[in-house]
Amino acid sequence: MAVNDALAGTHKIIEEAKEQQGGQLVPTLNDFSQELTTLNLGPTHPATHGIFQNILQMDGERIISGVPTIGYIHRAFEKIAERRPFYQITPLTDRMNYCSSPINNMGWHMTVEKLLGVTVPKRAQYIRVIMMELARIADHLICNSILGVDTGAFTGFLYVFQEREKIYEIYEEVCGSRLTTNMGRVGGMERDLSPAAIDKLRKWLKEFPAVMKEFESMFNRNRIFMDRVVNVGPISAEKALNYGFTGPNLRAAGVDYDVRVMNPYSSYEDFEFDIPVGTNGDTYDRFLVRNEEIWQSLRIINQALDKLPDGPFHADAPHYYLPPKQAVYKNMEALIYHFKIIMGEIDAPVGEVYHSVEGGNGELGFYLISDGGRTPYRLHFRRPCFIYYQAYSDMVVGTSLSDAIVILSSMNVIAGELDA
């Protein structure tokens, strides 16, 4: 009864308005076309998975323009690094792309080794490759499963997060920590791969492919998922290159640029793997490229583990590599080196070096200028997120809000790397 009354009331309002407008039904589309809505997407929005703001101008459901504001978690890493000895900069790199910290750590160590001219033994290089590829898998798993969550599929996320947890357990076995790993040292690893770590790794390598297959079968040809991601946020190869895209996002656009192949570091040239590329750089392509990269990373880990050479796990560089703690108590030289390294009394050579690694999101570069002191004179991080996120406001124009969320998620923008 009450409903009927309310409806009658509404009808009355419409009829009255119709009369006022000379018989025309009240608002036409034209009347609203000038009316834009301003929408704050972020800084704390659950779907942005990080702290960044986009001020969107919306025409109904369509996005007219987006203005990104970043810097909410800027921690002045480049400035802080100018006051820290090299080994204290590693924890800063952890906190850039915190989904794949080991890659950042190793990239930094390799930069310093390049400056110092230290050659790392093969075993350490292979262990690094294993850890870096594990990190890449963890990074891509998060990105792709969160993309699933954003399209409404929560299950896949839970499946693969179990596996990410196992990767973190392997990290724990290797370096003692899980998220911000601070793994390895300048000159190699801080300790050898323990039998427990190798056991965990082998067990995980056996179990993970089945989970990954399940994840792929849930998404890759899923009608609902494909409707949400195919042809959403495409970017052409030319545009992507002009915007400085690297990593999976560039490869999804069809450019096969991968630092691991172009400028091999840490013995990547010893392994056989393929670089997956997409065709039109849309969200679906980015998703598929990341999935395929997980399989390629598994290939690399398997090869590295099978071919893992014997030998030392760190370089013979007493000026830069901390001696074992037992030796510090018994051995004069070890005590001296320990003291000098910890107090930062060892000067680096003068020089400037650029080194880049293939991070989870693309070319992660370290540009280090040393004036011969114990700290860098200037350290610049080329953060792939920072560079490609500027294309976002271009990519969302004309799409709907739900597409904008999916595009953001598929680009894998990590706030820590974005803001440094």
Added chain:
Amino acid sequence: MADPTKEESPAAQEAAAQDPAAQQNARVLALLHSLFGEATFTDVEEPYGLLTVTTKREHIHNIVAGLQQDETLKFRFLTTMCGIHYPENLNQELGMIYHLHSLVHNIRLRIKIFFPIADPVVPTLTDLYATANWMEREAYDFFGIIFTGHPNLRRILNVEDMDYHPMRKQYPVEDGTREDKTDLFFGR
């Protein structure tokens, strides 16, 4: 340990001439000289195998544009750019450092420009590379370098009402007036 300051013996120099990286750098340098003239580049180095040239700020836009259009080496990827501050270099205090990459031939090139801190004005590269936009905003934010022609030169990582440029060397990381942190033996 490699010491970059050490004088190389003639044998080492000969070995360097055979080195493919050195040959590649010689090729790039020859191209740069032929395109823009030898006088454009004041300083040429190869630290750790990466060709580094120094030029003047009035040439930088020309050089990057010329390299982008050049068909022989195809430097069409701007890897990164960053500012730098050398307070003791009189009238050359501030600098910009550009890293270019030829993805086809896999050659990297570093270009540096220096200019006085009293007149920190540099032409923008945003008309050539869309990616230069935020990199230049970052350099403005950190060092106060003004890019003429930039469409939106605002601070990017720091708050907008900050009244100094924090990466300049006169701003120490820690408060210089604190005395509880000085150490008689190590000066920290």
